Amino acid sequence: MSSVAKHNGSKINQLSHQLPEGLLVDAAWMERQGYSRSLRSHYVSAGWLGQPTHRVYRRGNAPLGWEFVVISLQNLLGLPLIVGGRTALQVQGFSHYLAQQVREVHLYGSVALPTWVEKLPLDVVFLHHNSDRLFANDPVTRGLTNMAFDLSSKQGWSTDSLHGVRQISWGNSEWPLTISTPERAFLELLDELPNRESFHQVDMLMEGLANLSPRRLAKLLGDCRSVKVKRLFFFFADRHPHAWRRQLKAEDFDLGSGKRVLVKGGKLDPRYQITVPEDLDGIS
Secondary structure, three states, rough: OOOHHHHHHHHHHHHHHOOOOOEEEEEHHHHHHOOOOOHHHHHHHHHOEEEEEEEEEOOOOOOOOHHHHHHHHHHHHOOEEEEEEHHHHHHOOOOOOOOOOOOEEEEEOOOOOOOOHHHOOOOOEEEEHHHHHHOOOOOOOOHHHHHOOOOOOOOOOOOOOOOEEEEEEOOOEEEEEEEHHHHHHHHHHOOOOOOOOHHHHHHHHHOOOOOOOHHHHHHHHHEOOHHHHHHHHHHHHHHOOHHHHHHHOOHHHHOOOOOEOOOOOOOOOOOOOOOEEEOOOOOO
């Protein structure tokens, strides 16, 4: 066997450990690992690698789902992005209050998505949100704990969710998928009102959120930069007074001053000074 053939065989064996089957990496990642453009082209021609889009590589022929993409971004490419908002709630079993099927994948972080993500052959839309705009003291802006996760040994898993970020295992390989807890995801969802979310759907969702953590909510509300989100949170929480509501005092958080017109022609809620739909009664 020639030295070139031995080298190529060694590199492809190495790649099988570095790139778990089903996950994706870009050309820049391949270059950093020592796989030249010519070697990548050889692997593609030989069928050892697939290319779901230009300059993106993947091992295996399993159907490509959005979870593969996000796990790859978080764990292989090291991007501090988390699944949040509506998507995080759907993943955690609240789809009976929301759309059953994931059509939009909401990702939160201080870095933009790679441009190739939107070119992947998927029937979902990836939407990026700047988490630094919504939360101060946000772990997403400092790098996620699972960036040190070793996919082969499954070492480095974090269970600290005080900031509203947790990891779940996904797929047969139980890869870590970092998502917002229900407490954080609900606040992220409120940020989408009124343009991308419905008041009435959010109201139904809050009715089912009986098991939220008041400690985590207090931390997140204290870190939340959005007056609109905090006022909406207490408005909906007052409509559905779960046990955890008694442990939170609205006056402990900065709710700003003045009225906020969220719905043109809506009804003013006198306590939180926000306009809501006419048929969604305000709480006095």
